[in-house]
Amino acid sequence: MNPPGFPTIPCALTIAGSDSGGGAGIQADLKTFQSLGVHGLTVITCITAQNPDKVAGVREIPPTMVRQQLEAVESYFAPECVKIGMLYSVPVIHEVSLYLARKKEAFVVLDPVMISTSGRALLSTKAIDCLVQEIVPHCSLLTPNLPEAEYLLKKQLSSRERIKSAVRELHDKFGCFVLLKGGHSASSTEVIDIYWDGQTEDILSSPRIKNVQTHGTGCTYASAICAKMATKPEIKTAIREAHSFVHEAIKHSVQSGRATLLHW
Numbered sequence: 001m002n003p004p005g006f007p008t009i010p011c012a013l014t015i016a017g018s019d020s021g022g023g024a025g026i027q028a029d030l031k032t033f034q035s036l037g038v039h040g041l042t043v044i045t046c047i048t049a050q051n052p053d054k055v056a057g058v059r060e061i062p063p064t065m066v067r068q069q070l071e072a073v074e075s076y077f078a079p080e081c082v083k084i085g086m087l088y089s090v091p092v093i094h095e096v097s098l099y100l101a102r103k104k105e106a107f108v109v110l111d112p113v114m115i116s117t118s119g120r121a122l123l124s125t126k127a128i129d130c131l132v133q134e135i136v137p138h139c140s141l142l143t144p145n146l147p148e149a150e151y152l153l154k155k156q157l158s159s160r161e162r163i164k165s166a167v168r169e170l171h172d173k174f175g176c177f178v179l180l181k182g183g184h185s186a187s188s189t190e191v192i193d194i195y196w197d198g199q200t201e202d203i204l205s206s207p208r209i210k211n212v213q214t215h216g217t218g219c220t221y222a223s224a225i226c227a228k229m230a231t232k233p234e235i236k237t238a239i240r241e242a243h244s245f246v247h248e249a250i251k252h253s254v255q256s257g258r259a260t261l262l263h264w
């Protein structure tokens, strides 16, 4: 038991892979949680050897160890908000889905990480199918980028109209709230994200910041939404605040070694 008198802060859990370059994955999530006033819990699913240019290697954490991490965190903290990133393998996905099945009340953000910004597949086709079958049914909010949405819907999203209807199709198909991120779109002047919860649409737009490497943006965005939800605003407010958090982080990018990094 704590002695009385300490202030309390909320906690949130990220279930994701480690990025040795520190820009994406668990490292991005933890930095985001901390800076938004939330204690970060981490369940690591795999370890990547990478820098912003390339993923040189990936190793799975043994699924029993993933289970142990989940149990250790759950028994002590019982986080109400969970962010899921790179799950990597089918056995790890099974473990995470068993955990989520026991957490019916939690707010779960799924960033369906499939391909790294440097172009490497981070999930096999078999694992993507398993993710859709076993994880998506437990998630509250899905945050695909355009290539991920195209993969999930098995069609090209080449026009603004198609993108707008894709958000609704994803909601109908998967039964969760959807935030479709437009950072990969062809528009050179604006980034438009579209949110749809089955009843209301929200369009979030910001000027595109040119010539900035965006490695880790998706992780930072989803974990910012998760952290905001842990401090209990309503979901549309959480998404709006997370959108501007990421926009500011891109705008204030810094250089370290050869990398350009989001900064806030």
Ligand code: PXL
Binding pocket: 016, 017, 018, 019, 024, 025, 026, 048, 050, 055, 085, 086, 113, 115, 116, 117, 118, 122, 215, 216, 217, 218, 219
């Ligand atoms: O940005 C997607 C992503 C998520 N998680 C890990 C990653 C990456 C991209 O490289 O390495 C661990």
